[in-house]
Each structure stands twice: as structure tokens, then as C-alpha cells.
Amino acid sequence: MFPQVINAQEEIEKSGLDDLIIKLDHIAYRVKKGEGEKAMAELANLVPYKEYKTFKVASMNAITSAIKLHDTLPVIVVSEGLSEDSVVEKYVKKYGGRIHHLAYLVNDIDKVVEIQRKRGVEFTTPVIIGSEEEGIKQIFTVPTETANHIIEYIQRFGDFDGFFTPSNIGELMKSTERLGEA
Numbered sequence: 567m568f569p570q571v572i573n574a575q576e577e578i579e580k581s582g583l584d585d586l587i588i589k590l591d592h593i594a595y596r597v598k599k600g601e602g603e604k605a606m607a608e609l610a611n612l613v614p615y616k617e618y619k620t621f622k623v624a625s626m627n628a629i630t631s632a633i634k635l636h637d638t639l640p641v642i643v644v645s646e647g648l649s650e651d652s653v654v655e656k657y658v659k660k661y662g663g664r665i666h667h668l669a670y671l672v673n674d675i676d677k678v679v680e681i682q683r684k685r686g687v688e689f690t691t692p693v694i695i696g697s698e699e700e701g702i703k704q705i706f707t708v709p710t711e712t713a714n715h716i717i718e719y720i721q722r723f724g725d726f727d728g729f730f731t732p733s734n735i736g737e738l739m740k741s742t743e744r745l746g747e748a
């Protein structure tokens with residue numbers, strides 16, 4: 567048995583997070599400039615993923631595409647920088663192409679963040695990004711020490727079915743800038 571794991575599980579259960587965090591929503595990759603299509607083709611060659619949505623994040627000089635396996639979650643999101651100074655390209659220069667974050671759907675993000683901050687969890691931004699009016703709220707934790715990827719908490723409102731709004735993703739990507747430069 568793993569005492570540290572049992573301890574973490576007990577703490578999470580006590581804190582009430584069990585009922586607030588629902589399921590894995592998406593897995594986000596960051597890949598080298600010019601390799602987004604190759605990355606998606608690689609995955610689509612192994613698993614019958616279908617192209618789902620593509621967004622350009624003008625402010626961060628990046629492009630993000632989502633692919634989906636039938637109607638299941640998690641969706642796979644692939645981002646690549648469009649210039650050398652893009653935060654995505656800087657990250658990839660440092661770590662190589664890899665999984666950047668795992669996003670978990672939650673049903674009360676304010677509560678989740680409040681509980682986690684009290685427990686000492688650190689986030690890349692001081693506040694939650696987005697709003698109910700925009701249909702989405704999300705936040706990144708700092709990377710895990712063991713695998714160096716981020717956990718995202720995400721909550722959607724109304725019929726919004728995206729992964730970010732154009733302004734949100736810019737802010738989110740920006741929030742990880744210092745990680746790429748560290």
C-alpha cells in the first residue's frame with residue numbers, strides 16, 4: 567500500500583472535493599511550431615479521432631485544434647506556436663512536445679479553488695479566468711513535481727461546449743509563460 571496516497575485520498579474526501587470534481591474533460595498537448603498537424607495525424611493513425619474544432623489564438627501567436635473519439639471524453643487538444651516568441655513555442659523549446667495539462671470538469675469551480683487554496687495548492691493565476699456570462703471558467707494549477715504537467719479545473723455554463731474563449735486562452739497561455747522561461 568501507499569501511505570502518501572491514502573493520506574491524500576482521505577484529505578480530499580474530508581475537504582468535500584469528491585462531489586465537486588466530476589471527470590476528465592480534455593488532454594492538452596503542446597507541440598513544436600509546424601508540427602500540430604503531424605501530432606494530430608499521429609494520434610488519428612492510432613485511434614479513430616475525428617477533427618472537431620480549430621481556433622487561432624492571435625494574442626499568443628498560437629493555433630489550437632481539438633480532436634474527438636466518437637462522442638467520448640477526454641477530447642484531445644493540440645496547440646502549436648506560430649512564431650519563435652509564442653509562449654507555446656518557448657515551452658516546447660524547453661520541454662519538447664508533450665502533454666501540457668489534463669483538464670477536469672468541476673461543478674463549482676469557485677468552491678474547488680477556495681478549498682484547494684486553503685489546502686496549499688498553488689495556481690498560475692491569482693483569480694479564476696472567464697465568467698458565467700462567457701460560458702466558461704477555468705484555472706491552471708502549477709505543474710506537478712513528478713511529471714511536470716498542469717491540472718486544469720474547468721466549469722461550463724449554459725450551452726457553451728468549448729475549451730476556452732478567445733480571450734480566456736490568451737490569458738491562460740500567458741499565465742504559463744514563466745514556466746516556459748524558468
Ligand SMILES: [Fe+2]
Nearest residue numbers: 594669718729
Ligand atoms: Fe485546457
